[in-house]
Amino acid sequence: MKSDYKRSRVKTIIVAGAILTALSMPAISQNSFFLNMLIMSGLWSILVLAWSLIWKTGEFSLGMAGFWAIGAYSSTYITNGLHLSFWLALPFGGVMASIVSLIFGPIILRTRTLYFAGITLAFSEMVRLSIQYMPKELGGGFDLTGIPHPYFPGIDFVGSRVPYYYLVLAVLLITVLVMWRIDQSRVGRLMEAVGIHVEPLARSLGIGGLKYKLMGFVIANFFAGLSGALLAHYWLVLYPDSFTMHQSLLVQVMAMVGGANYLILGPIIGAFVMTISGILLQTFLPGLDLLFWGVLVVLAIFFLPHGLASLEHGVSAIKLPWKRAKAVEIEDEGELVGAGVKE
Amino acid sequence: MAILLETKKLTKRFGGLLAIDKLEFHIQRGEVLGLIGPNGSGKSTLFNLISGFLRPTSGRILFDGKEITGLSPERTSGLGIVRSWQATTIFGHFERTVLENIMVASHLRERTGFWEALLSTPGYRREGEELEKEALRLLDLMGLLEHKDRIAMNMPVALQRRLAVANCLATHPKLVMLDEPVAGMSMEESRDLLQRVSELRNQGYTLLIVEHNVRVAMDVCDRMVVLNYGRKIAEGPPTEVRQNKEVIAAYLGEEG
């Protein structure tokens, strides 16, 4: 039975095609606005992929903005504060984010589901506030300006966005590669096992504890940090407002629209769709992007509960809500409180 | 008669509802004990209490002479108690093969730690090879060796249930608790699975099986405990239990 065994042929071809398309994007247009949309999409993709890895271990982190900030501000400290190379700052951003998650992870991961979401949210805000009020000498402060462009002999990072586009693409591809390798390995399977989908099963088999959740947490936040470093050296200015609950929730939304059950495909689709539509709508009328995103999420939940990526199974993925069997019947008729309730 | 597990005055209350009422029973080493009773008699609650998914309101549970009352599922599985589930039986969510399933289930026996796994050290990889050898042996035991590379979710239910049992065995447990392992299966499939399961006794495993289908349970179990409304109403070999008046009355209208 061919369908039983993993089909990789078709997928390999599609992936190769996608990579080729991505590589040739600047050939289509060198337009600054166009490249900006792609670069921002790429940055958000990396962040959402990071979220997705944590989700794989069964927890949803509402703290992605915090680690994005750590990556952004710590890498800026290297280039802006210490005047060292960007190529040192980039990995430094990732490493700082993963160190923080390694230190606080064992504490944070003691909590589960709803409480985990809450604690990551609180942590994210604490990170943001700490950065905001940290003395300027250590790289903190409100609005950080004057971040330098990356420098590499022979490549013009200042005049054109194309080199940065390839840089972001490269990091995105590395992220995807690492995620994919993890997915294939024993570590990856165990990360799934501790996830909520099969959590009781895993717990009754003794699979629990911190090990794999922590691993997922640390690796994921490394990439979040990388993305933050790239963000800082793209915008060249940083505002603490860019790293609030709003951004953390946006990550969730992108993942849901794209398909939260997909480790790699969902986040990328979601990030691209939402970022591009957002930038276009925001330019047209401020606020329209938020409105559209809200509508998009609700529509997705109603009609495409497994996200846009589930369209890989064809149009059958679209579920008409009135045809879907109701999970629970909740009616309105009758008295609010029946005769059985004692006064 | 070596007692592996016993409960003393075990009670569980949910708000106003008394689910288990001062229950006392035991499981002997090396036997297959059947736990039967009508719907709502407390079988699942008892399972949850023993495996640690619920904390008792009062009473004690002793395993191998040690107190395990109120221990978490992670602790009880570490001590050698493992259980199966009705709803989620296998790691099927992300298209995993049969062999991959057992490898995940073997995790409890994994000794290498966080850093070894992250860096994929030779020690980590060697342990992986050993676990795989053992996994293949278990698959063979349950007759699943030929299916080792199939996607677990796509297999027929009967094979999935075998895999669920194999997953339990992967932890090298002392007590295997199976929650209605043949629910929804045909008579033939049920008989096949339970035959394999009872043969596990010869491998040294002790089994507690919850079963709704009394007839099928009677063929396999050495002894039975019958619950009704959270209380034990009968205990003994199947032939005795079959003739117990209270048991017949409890099942009246269900099986007769």
Added chain:
Amino acid sequence: MVIQSIVNSIMLGLSYVLLASGLSLVFGVVQILNFSHGQMYMLSAMFLWFLTVGFVPNYFLAATISVIVIAILGMIYEKGLLRPFADIFLAQLGVVIGLQFLLEGFAEVAWGPADRKVITSVPGNVRIAGAVISWEKVVVIVASIIVIFSLYYWIQRTKSGRAARATVQDRTMTDLVGVNRGRLWSLVMGIGCALAAIAGVLLAPVYLVNPFMGGMPLLKSLIVLMLGGLGSILGTAIAGIMLGFIDGFGYAYLGGVTDLIGFGLMFLILLIRPRGFLGVPLEIRL
């Protein structure tokens, strides 16, 4: 300065209690953490501004209309968007987060991103213990206390209120004894949103309003909810007042860093005692 801080603290504290109670009620009964709760606060304030600028120059009338509109909006939203996913937690979470964006976007599109000044509820100031306090703040305090006591009365004395309280403590039993879930959910959602809306219209004259002001109230509500405990009214009240004083004095003497304290407390509570000081623990470990 101290008197000012005390007044601000009480005002903030009571507002936090209003907001958190609404969130807590919805969470306890409808079992959904309403991330769009802050937007109800924002919408009522912005709608109030909208009304007073064009149509209804009287603050109190406009405020009442605004609260009622928001409450009804909440009820429609619950019935139409949340109830279809009654037992699917993740779907409901997605909807409330989506609504958070949607409502914020709507407000920005409808009324623009700028800060707006809302007309005052009662003009002028009053001297209290040597300090000058605006009447607006007094209105907030008095109105909040009235609403909170009304809420308490509803929960303790009325049939529907007691049904709500019973549902929070034990779901299955209330289903058994005949509490109509559907109508209860609508009612509770309406009340929950109304509480946020009331906080919104009360604070609107005191501070400026803009479409983005819904974020912080949500976070503050979450802090209070986690500290006081899910399912405990008294816990919410105590935690709310406490946070009010922390913020009231903090903002005056420490500035923006004060928020760090609140989040720090939330962080610690979730670690040490996730159910909050007086909360109800989750029964089954599954």
